[in-house]
Amino acid sequence: MTEKRKVPVETPLGAETVMPDCVEKILQRLNQHGFEAYVVGGSVRDLLMGKKPSDWDVCTSAEPDEIKRCFADCRTLDIGIKHGTVAVLTEEMTVEITTYRVDGLYTDGRRPDSVTFTKSLTEDLARRDFTVNAMAFHPGEGLIDPFGGRADLQYGQIRCVGEPDKRFSEDALRIMRGLRFSSVLGFEISAGTAAAMGRWVSLTEKVSRERISVELSKLILGFDVDRVTAEYGDILKAIVRGFRPVPVAAFPNRLSVRLAAVFPENTETCLRELKFSSRIVSEAACLNRLIAGTPPQTPVEIRKLLAKEGEEAVSLYFSVLGRERELREVQESGVCFSLPRLAVNGKDLMDAGVPRGKEVGKILSELLNLVIEEKLDNDRDVLIKYLQGRTEL
Ligand code: ATP
Numbered sequence: 001m002t003e004k005r006k007v008p009v010e011t012p013l014g015a016e017t018v019m020p021d022c023v024e025k026i027l028q029r030l031n032q033h034g035f036e037a038y039v040v041g042g043s044v045r046d047l048l049m050g051k052k053p054s055d056w057d058v059c060t061s062a063e064p065d066e067i068k069r070c071f072a073d074c075r076t077l078d079i080g081i082k083h084g085t086v087a088v089l090t091e092e093m094t095v096e097i098t099t100y101r102v103d104g105l106y107t108d109g110r111r112p113d114s115v116t117f118t119k120s121l122t123e124d125l126a127r128r129d130f131t132v133n134a135m136a137f138h139p140g141e142g143l144i145d146p147f148g149g150r151a152d153l154q155y156g157q158i159r160c161v162g163e164p165d166k167r168f169s170e171d172a173l174r175i176m177r178g179l180r181f182s183s184v185l186g187f188e189i190s191a192g193t194a195a196a197m198g199r200w201v202s203l204t205e206k207v208s209r210e211r212i213s214v215e216l217s218k219l220i221l222g223f224d225v226d227r228v229t230a231e232y233g234d235i236l237k238a239i240v241r242g243f244r245p246v247p248v249a250a251f252p253n254r255l256s257v258r259l260a261a262v263f264p265e266n267t268e269t270c271l272r273e274l275k276f277s278s279r280i281v282s283e284a285a286c287l288n289r290l291i292a293g294t295p296p297q298t299p300v301e302i303r304k305l306l307a308k309e310g311e312e313a314v315s316l317y318f319s320v321l322g323r324e325r326e327l328r329e330v331q332e333s334g335v336c337f338s339l340p341r342l343a344v345n346g347k348d349l350m351d352a353g354v355p356r357g358k359e360v361g362k363i364l365s366e367l368l369n370l371v372i373e374e375k376l377d378n379d380r381d382v383l384i385k386y387l388q389g390r391t392e393l
């Protein structure tokens, strides 16, 4: 199922030059107080791939109160003190420092019942999900890689740390995370890990929909999404109700666009269930409604659609149709297509004798329509004159 890449990719360990000053100082500070400290997880993976890490995670042998003592002169936040995480706020960024820990039993397949601090870096790395995420780095010591993460990174492979069945049964979110990394990094999933994913799919029912949707979002925005949905469509369908494993890579890299594509039916219900924000839900649902209709052809039809659905929705729609330029031309043509840009407003109408109430809105839409159809100029005098001719005020 998973053929390894033939050519190993370069893994320049440019950490000394790339690691921000403040992160290095944090490691030094912990070391000076007698504790071990390493950059860990996604930051090491990104460093090895020559990418700029999105965040910097530090792990340490110091316990939370000891971490806080080391940074008594800095602002710290107890963001996950029970799990051993303290955030240190430096001028450059916020760095999360987590005590080495071993996860306790997972009785609900969702999160460990407890975590136990440990003094062993290897134990901390062993609790992590995939080998490429289970490496640590220290500028003085270099790479700590007990599970072969660097080799998997070179061959482009996602593989569980330890026994895949055990790891997915502990935390089924890892199935989604594995698929997400496969899509974002363009890595194959090792045969053993992929087979175990299929065996534990039903356990994802217990995972919160928010956590699923975070991973799903990253997955469908990943550059290799079409391979992942083609290979693992059945798993994704089993995890996410309403999901259709259709190719989306050719669509614009916008979350609502891609969600609309993979949830073509009952879009709103499916996305609400996944707890997406109401903005994303309505954008995706509107997009599918528009796609189901007849695409506008003439500038007048395009302007009418803009007036009805708003610029944001129409611009998403036109990006899917690949007609962005055409839309831009209409938007920039200077012909008005929205009430706020109409040369008269409700007050003007009332000043001209239209009684306050529903009639005002009705007449404004009528005027806008005539302007959109280029039957009237968007000029205050022209519009008022038309109004006076139209009605017996
Ligand atoms: P990203 O670049 O998206 O932030 P990441 O690998 O840093 O990816 P995070 O969710 O930030 O992912 O987690 C940081 C690290 O914590 C991971 O690299 C991994 O080592 C560990 N981790 C996160 N979630 C899990 C999990 N569910 N099970 C085991 N280890 C996990």
Ligand code: MG
Binding pocket: 042, 043, 055
């Ligand atoms: Mg991260």
